Amino acid sequence: MAGPPQPKKSDKEVADEFTSYYLQRATKEFAEDLDKVRTADDFKNDALATLVNALQQGTAMFPPDEQRRIVETKGATKS
16 A cells, blocks of 8 residues: 655755765676775875765766656665
């Protein structure tokens, strides 16, 4: 039986949730490559923020309506 309808998320909530989801998927997909970068001799700890920022930039490929669709679909399939 379905519960009460969920209130519509704001654009900021959707963007934040999508970014989190995207980063989880990207780090899982590129885990081996990211580990190689992280353990490279010339990788400095202060470069981590740059790496995370670079990964976050990938969310710009998805327009807001697509982000909302993904977030809402992901939420509907959560158990």
